[in-house]
Amino acid sequence: MTDEAPAGRATVDEAGAGRRAMTGAEEGRWMHALVERLYPLCRSITGDGVRRTLEIIAESVRLRVREVPTGTQVLDWTVPRExxxxxxxxxxxxxxxxxxxxxxxxxxxxxxxxxxxxxxxxxxxxxxxxxxxxxxxxxxxxxxxxxxxxxxxxxxxxxxxxxxxxxxxxxxxxxDGHLTYGEYVVPGRVPEEVLVSCHVCHPSLANDNLAGAAVAVRLARRLAETDPWYTYRFLFAPGTIGAITWLARNRERTSRIRHGLVLACAGDRGPLTYKRSRRGDAGIDRAVRHVLRTSGREHTVVDFSPYGYDERQFCSPGFDLPVGSLTRTPYAGYPEYHTSADNPDFVSPEAMLETLETCWEVTRVLEGDRRYLNLSPYGEPQLGRRGLYGALGGRSDTRQAQMAMLWVLNLSDGRHSLLDIAERSDLPFAVVADAARALRDAGLLKECAL
Amino acid sequence: MTDEAPAGRATVDEAGAGRRAMTGAEEGRWMHALVERLYPLCRSITGDGVRRTLEIIAESVRLRVREVPTGTQVLDWTVPRExxxxxxxxxxxxxxxxxxxxxxxxxxxxxxxxxxxxxxxxxxxxxxxxxxxxxxxxxxxxxxxxxxxxxxxxxxxxxxxxxxxxxxxxxxxxxDGHLTYGEYVVPGRVPEEVLVSCHVCHPSLANDNLAGAAVAVRLARRLAETDPWYTYRFLFAPGTIGAITWLARNRERTSRIRHGLVLACAGDRGPLTYKRSRRGDAGIDRAVRHVLRTSGREHTVVDFSPYGYDERQFCSPGFDLPVGSLTRTPYAGYPEYHTSADNPDFVSPEAMLETLETCWEVTRVLEGDRRYLNLSPYGEPQLGRRGLYGALGGRSDTRQAQMAMLWVLNLSDGRHSLLDIAERSDLPFAVVADAARALRDAGLLKECAL
Amino acid sequence: MTDEAPAGRATVDEAGAGRRAMTGAEEGRWMHALVERLYPLCRSITGDGVRRTLEIIAESVRLRVREVPTGTQVLDWTVPRExxxxxxxxxxxxxxxxxxxxxxxxxxxxxxxxxxxxxxxxxxxxxxxxxxxxxxxxxxxxxxxxxxxxxxxxxxxxxxxxxxxxxxxxxxxxxDGHLTYGEYVVPGRVPEEVLVSCHVCHPSLANDNLAGAAVAVRLARRLAETDPWYTYRFLFAPGTIGAITWLARNRERTSRIRHGLVLACAGDRGPLTYKRSRRGDAGIDRAVRHVLRTSGREHTVVDFSPYGYDERQFCSPGFDLPVGSLTRTPYAGYPEYHTSADNPDFVSPEAMLETLETCWEVTRVLEGDRRYLNLSPYGEPQLGRRGLYGALGGRSDTRQAQMAMLWVLNLSDGRHSLLDIAERSDLPFAVVADAARALRDAGLLKECAL
Structure with missing residues (x-):
């Protein structure tokens, strides 16, 4: 088997990068520079353009590159000639x-x-x-x-x-030759996975999809600096046939996928668009909607349709994975789409950074969501004597943090997760999670078994 | 028993008419001429006005006329004197x-x-x-x-x-005499029935309900020219007491009724109105809504209420049949209602034709709806090599037919019928059904057992 | 135990008041006079201000006053010093x-x-x-x-x-001393209870909450003049600690509470606001929404939040009682809130009367709601021969009462209560209940077992 050749080591020391985290503005510029560097390569669904693209990505994340021979049967398809x-x-x-x-x-x-x-x-x-x-x-x-x-x-x-x-x-x-794709895994404490996928088969087109790849690389770098709960799998593969090949070779692994995002069109200046998974109410659908709603960022959430990027494959009825798609202006929705006007000027560091921050906040929700049980569920517990509440009553100003504590106490009956509570209270997840932590530390909550 | 006298044979040879189908414009004029011919008769809930009306209808469809004697107990009612x-x-x-x-x-x-x-x-x-x-x-x-x-x-x-x-x-x-009503049945391949009912008890009123009867006659003629799956039963009966009499005499048959429509006020120039069955989400409710939504015709869909025409009887709680009501301007909703201004000038050939086409398209949905199973549910099947997809990729124009194929493949998991798919994709049922046929012919789908 | 001292007898003979019912305008003035009389007292969560307040209320309803010693453990709290x-x-x-x-x-x-x-x-x-x-x-x-x-x-x-x-x-x-609260119970035919609670711990503030107490007293008086189905329990207690004390001492009784209302801010000139119970679709939620919708009164209905008045305690997750909150302008929603501008001029007899009428109508729904079974469910029964329907047909004017009869007949299948029917038909509950009574008296309905 020649298809498991580990790709080049990362040239930047990851742990070092972890210690010296970039600012957001630096990350934006970094992603734009990556787009500019990858832009001239002639990518297609197979061939050296993809290989070279993966080599460059592998300078930043410890990519494993897979080579699948021409003629290999993959689901209903056959790996084409190179x-x-x-x-x-x-x-x-x-x-x-x-x-x-x-x-x-x-x-x-x-x-x-x-x-x-x-x-x-x-x-x-x-x-x-x-x-x-x-x-x-x-x-x-x-x-x-x-x-x-x-x-x-x-x-x-x-x-x-x-x-x-x-x-x-x-x-x-x-x-005859190979189809090439790359995977990068950030191991988590559990084998359940979050999949982030982006297509790398388009030649000199910046928004579609070098921007998506650049955001995925930065997201991977950020996650690698954490000790995540979930295992995060990043897939850089040719569109359609690449996703199909991965699915064919990872059928049993798909049952581990708890959440997934297809990243594309991640750098244009239009507002963010989230397309729900086929299920429509999967955890990822709720997490992304919540992050977008509470972020103040302009955005749209649309229902699944079997057209667009590789969510088509992940959401085919045999797999029906909880995978949505995050873009800015969606598939085919801008005049520059699939033309020479989709060049590095069409994507901006700021837009890519905003997409990255959205993805990051979504991982914060996925990582932080859990259920607690209110250990003092009869009436409200006296927060004041635990130092959790302003001592002087009668004031009408209520702080978000206190509202979050009241919501967490009220809904922590074993049936509501923190995301449920954030959605119902319309408070940012982070505020709700902080409140839960404070209440847990005060002995008022205990975490439910999964 | 004198109540089963078969009515006059149709004077127009039905098979002949089937071969020489009228154009829509001809059907519109034909219906209007029927309204004009029936208009002068003095109909009531019993008597010779109804009998003469049914005789004229029987010139077009092989009507069975039923005579039920005065004093017959029918549900909570008694057939009145003639x-x-x-x-x-x-x-x-x-x-x-x-x-x-x-x-x-x-x-x-x-x-x-x-x-x-x-x-x-x-x-x-x-x-x-x-x-x-x-x-x-x-x-x-x-x-x-x-x-x-x-x-x-x-x-x-x-x-x-x-x-x-x-x-x-x-x-x-x-x-003492009889109550008279007529039935016309288009036999289907299964005994399950679709009921189309219209009242014929109003004297010289055109929209209420000669137009409804005229549309029903043309719909029956069209269906008779097909080899339908369902058995279609057309009921021409006096309002309230006629429907009650039919229900009393066909109690056991009601369990065969899968779908039903009460047709009334079918010819005025107002937009179409569909009133849902008591159930609210019966197949007929979904089919009519879908046809109206995708037709581009101006329309309204309203919830059931126990007031109006004979849906009151069919949707009484003991029967609770899946029967909705299609009108143009609804019951009592126009100033000409129940006055001499509801004359043949008030109804138009064009409006009756539009009502007829709507009914016809509804039957196309009822007849064509079924569930398929995607035989290649893991990833998308490769449509291109089966000649089902344009070979040149990269183009952003997507055709409705290809979208329909993708939707059918994606949702044919045994849980979604073609109507479900048409509703979710917002594509016309006919386009979805055509796509399913093409996919089935290519061996990609198989029909689910009922 | 010194905490069960029955409070002063009512000085107004209740039965006598029952016979000489006040007009609404008189009730409005009566409530305003009560607010003015209670206004100068210095209430707090304990102490003689509450005691004197309850004595004055006890002049109108046979209040039982409870005294709970300092230091008593009540749920997560401790009764404070007086x-x-x-x-x-x-x-x-x-x-x-x-x-x-x-x-x-x-x-x-x-x-x-x-x-x-x-x-x-x-x-x-x-x-x-x-x-x-x-x-x-x-x-x-x-x-x-x-x-x-x-x-x-x-x-x-x-x-x-x-x-x-x-x-x-x-x-x-x-x-060290006591916490004081008062209860007044109107016994019903069943032990299941309706709870009406209002806080009496605020010093010289009229809308918050002397107006609520005044409305509760009049509502209690009205109910005492009836022979209610439910047992009605009125609670006049200090906010938070009072409700918690009551809950701690009545844990087993809470399972009897079928419906409940927290009354507050009942007298300002803003529109009525109903805040749903934590359950969101409890009977009280549906009853209040229905009364408000069909009353023509300006109003808002908002979802539960764990902030506001004592619904916080009644709706804590361990109890999760079906208790909503009725106010006019809600908690902290007006500039006079918790200031010296919330004085008797800020509340009006008319506003308090409107709040009272709303509460009263809600009790009419709670008392009158039940399920009937249509004994003639196949087709419509012939209302005309039972004198329930105008004899002259063909008229387009439909009276609300007749619509109500048709709705009751259509939906009385054992699954729909009168409130369900009122909601679905958008007819006032009283009209639906009257129609049901007429149909029952005509032998067309029988009451379902509970």
């Missing part, structure tokens, strides 16, 4: 490259078979893809499962082309 | 009929006992009914279960009447 | 009382320990409480469980004070 490309261009009679892969990886249709021919514009036209309504932008197109080839270019470039003839070259290779 | 009327008028001293039954059947209070007398306006006044706030219209009044008589007239006519004396004649007959 | 006060003032060099307890009981912080000293304004300042943003008002402050003392005064009074020195006297006594 695609690699060295060069591609359309050259006019004067020798000028009028379309040049070196200028943008988007210029070549993904999985194009090799071509070397001379043809007129008329003959070439059926292989050219443009966006007439966005004439300055290069579209992104692929043809994974069709033996075809093509070029993508700005419509205004097309309109400037003469009749030819043109030298047309795609120096690509479609051959 | 009422017939030849003539009625109020004649002034000059011999002019100032109120004349021949001009409108509404002029006589239904079930009026015979009268032949001379009296002043003062003496007559207690027997006259007008609408002072709609002075140009004749009201509709009946007194089925009170031994009384009366005339209805326009308030402005009343104001023009002198002191009299008047010759007052009602040449009616109230005697 | 506090009484004779006089208190701050006197300037000229001998003028610049702060004078005799002018307002609010001037002294509740539970202030005795003081007799001379000090400068500077030294005194840490013991002075004002409302700088409401400079003309005296705040209300207490310090039950802290050994402290203080004065409350208008901020503008404070600003007029010179440097002193001042003679500072609080002639109070904090010593």
């Amino acid at each position: 695609w690699n490309i060295r060069d591609a261009y359309v050259k006019d009679a004067a020798g000028t490259r009028v379309i040049d892969f070196a200028a943008s990886t988007l210029h070549v249709v993904g999985y194009s078979v090799p071509v070397s021919a001379t043809m007129t514009l008329e003959e070439l036209r059926g292989h050219l893809h443009t966006l007439p309504e966005q004439p300055g932008l290069i579209p992104y197109r692929t043809g994974y499962y069709a033996e075809t080839w093509g070029f993508c270019l700005a419509h205004e470039t097309l309109e400037g082309l003469g009749e030819g003839p043109y030298e047309v070259v795609i120096d690509s290779m479609l051959a | 009422w017939n009327i030849r003539d009625a008028y109020v004649k002034d001293a000059a011999g002019t009929r100032v109120i004349d039954f021949a001009a409108s059947t509404l002029h006589v209070v239904g079930y009026s006992v015979p009268v032949s007398a001379t009296m002043t306006l003062e003496e007559l006044r207690g027997h006259l009914h007008t609408l002072p706030e709609q002075p140009g219209l004749i009201p509709y009044r009946t007194g089925y279960y009170a031994e009384t008589w009366g005339f209805c007239l326009a308030h402005e006519t009343l104001e023009g009447l002198g002191e009299g004396p008047y010759e007052v004649v009602i040449d009616s007959m109230l005697a | 506090w009484n006060i004779r006089d208190a003032y701050v006197k300037d060099a000229a001998g003028t009382r610049v702060i004078d307890f005799a002018a307002s009981t609010l001037h002294v912080v509740g539970y202030s320990v005795p003081v007799s000293a001379t000090m400068t304004l500077e030294e005194l300042r840490g013991h002075l409480h004002t409302l700088p943003e409401q400079p003309g008002l005296i705040p209300y402050r207490t310090g039950y469980y802290a050994e402290t003392w203080g004065f409350c005064l208008a901020h503008e009074t404070l600003e007029g004070l010179g440097e002193g020195p001042y003679e500072v006297v609080i002639d109070s006594m904090l010593a």
Whole structure:
């Protein structure tokens, strides 16, 4: 088996980074720099673009890279041949490259078979893809499962082309090889897992999905600096076939997944969007909604639909995992989507940081949620004599912390978790969790068995 | 027993009509012509007006007419004496009929006992009914279960009447006889039934309910041209006592009724209104709501109330049948209601056609709804290699049909029917059903046992 | 045991009052007069102020007054020492009382320990409480469980004070004694109870809560004139510690409580507010919501929160009683709250009467709610021949009473109570109950066993 080669060690000492935590602004800039570094690579669902992407990610987290051979049966699919490309261009009679892969990886249709021919514009036209309504932008197109080839270019470039003839070259290779994906695990105190997944198969597109990968890396770094309860598994894999391959190879492990998030479109300047899991009321659905509601951040929560990113696979009916999807502007919802305008300028350090903070706060809820039992459930316990309450009565100002204590005492009957209490009281989870801690320390609560 | 006389054969060959299907516009005109033809008849809850109405309907569908004798106990009620009327008028001293039954059947209070007398306006006044706030219209009044008589007239006519004396004649007959109703059954592949009921007891009122009867006839004709799964039973009966009589005589059959619709006020130009069954979430309730929501037609859906048409009887607590009511402007909701302004001009071919199409689409949902099981539930099956999906990826335009396939695959876990899927995805039922068919044909779904 | 001393007999003959029922306007004035009479007393959670308050209430209802000794363990609390006060003032060099307890009981912080000293304004300042943003008002402050003392005064009074020195006297006594509360019970035909509770521990504050006590007294008087089904228990007790004491001494009795209301802030001119019980859908929650909705009175219904009045204790998780809270403007929701502006002018006879009528109507629902079984459930019974329905059909005007009959018949399947029916039909409970009575008397309904 060649598919378990551990990837390069992290070059940054993790424990050291833990001690010298970045500020949020530094993390934002760090993520944006990662997006810029990964942007020029020509990724596809297989090939060296993904491999190189994972190597760069592995500089920050101790990634295990998996290689799965072409032809491997994975659920209803088969791992395809591996695609690699060295060069591609359309050259006019004067020798000028009028379309040049070196200028943008988007210029070549993904999985194009090799071509070397001379043809007129008329003959070439059926292989050219443009966006007439966005004439300055290069579209992104692929043809994974069709033996075809093509070029993508700005419509205004097309309109400037003469009749030819043109030298047309795609120096690509479609051959047996591997599908590559990477996993990074932050071990927790229990084997139950939280899955964070992002696709790494798109070529030079920043928001879709280098931003998602960058946020995942930072989230992983933050979690690695903690001693988490759950085991966190980060998956960096090609879209669809990568998730399917992982699921095929980890069927039994899926029963351990308690919560999951598919991260995508994590860096544009639009408001946050959470798409619920197929279950609709899974813990992750409630945790993300709560974090968004109490964060004050502009956001939308939408119901599951079987279209979008790899939540399609995780939420297929045979698995039906509690996995939602966090994006900013959702899938296909912005004009820059799948065009050359989705470049590093389209994503901002601030937006990625906000996405990261949201993910982090969600992990705070997942980690901190539990049930307590009020040990003094008949009437309110006298908080004052335990130093938990202002001694001077009759004042109308009520502090959030005291409200949280009253809510925790009132609802800690064994049926309500801290998240339940935070939702019902509309208080931030952290405030509720702090109140519970204070009450537990005062001997008024005990933790329920799981 | 004289109550089972089969009514006249249909004069139009049904199979022939099936082959030469009318266009929608033709059906609209056909229904309006039927309303115009039935309009002059003096119907009541018993008598020759109903009999003649059923004869005319029987020209189009193979109606079985039932005759139930006066005095028959039906649930809590007794079949009343049969009422017939030849003539009625109020004649002034000059011999002019100032109120004349021949001009409108509404002029006589239904079930009026015979009268032949001379009296002043003062003496007559207690027997006259007008609408002072709609002075140009004749009201509709009946007194089925009170031994009384009366005339209805326009308030402005009343104001023009002198002191009299008047010759007052009602040449009616109230005697033992029968209550008459008609049934038409389109046999299905299963004995479970869909009931469509409309009242035929109102005299010259077009929307209430000749339009409903006309829509029912066309719906029956359409269904007869199919090979339906359910058995469809059409009931043309007097309101209240007719439905009660049918229920009394078909108690055991009611357990076969899977879905039902009471059709009334089907031709006015207002938007469609569906009133839910008492159950509120019966299959018919969901099917009609779905059809209305995805049709783009203006409409309202309201909760059940025990007031209106014969859903009152079908939804009485002892039966509690899954029967809703479809109208346009609902019961008593328009100023023309129960007046001479509810004439054939008040109903339109277009409105009746829209009501008919709605009913038809509802039957398409009832007929087509079923559960499938996704045979490839782990991850998405690869639609592309089965020719079910566009081969060129990366495009953001998603077609309704492909969305429907994804939804059907995602929710076909044995718990969701196609209607469930159509509701959750907000896609038209027909699109969802087509997608399911394509997936089944590709071997990806199998039908669940009922 | 000295704590069971029956309080003074009612000076007004109850049966006599029963025969000569007051008009609503008289009741409004009566309640306002009671507020004015109770207003000057210096109440606290213990002491003679509460005792005198209960004596005055006992002139109207046969109150049983309970005395519970200092040091008694009650749930998580201990009955505190008893506090009484004779006089208190701050006197300037000229001998003028610049702060004078005799002018307002609010001037002294509740539970202030005795003081007799001379000090400068500077030294005194840490013991002075004002409302700088409401400079003309005296705040209300207490310090039950802290050994402290203080004065409350208008901020503008404070600003007029010179440097002193001042003679500072609080002639109070904090010593072992008793906690006092009163109960009045209207016996019902069943031992199941309805609890009405109001706090009587606030000194000169009218809306909070003399108005609540006044409404409770009138409600008790009205109920005493009936022969109720439920046993009604009225509790007049100090807030928090009083409710906790009662709960501690009546643990087993709490299982009898079927419904309960905490009455407070019952007299201001704001709209009515009902706060649901912790359960959220208890009978009392549904009854009050129904009464408010069908009353036409402006109102709000809010969810339970563990903050406010003694619903906090009754709804603590160990008891979780079906007890809601009825106020006008809720707890701490008005600028006069806990200030000298909450005086008898702040509450009106009309507002108290409206609160009383609401409570009364709620008791009408609780008393009258039951389940019936339709004895003629197949189809509608023929109401006409039983004289229950207008004999002349065809009219579009439907009377509320007839709608109520149809709803009662339709939903009396053993699963729906009259309140269920009133809620679903949106008809006033009284109309539904009247219809049920008429139908029962006509032999169409029978009452279900409880």
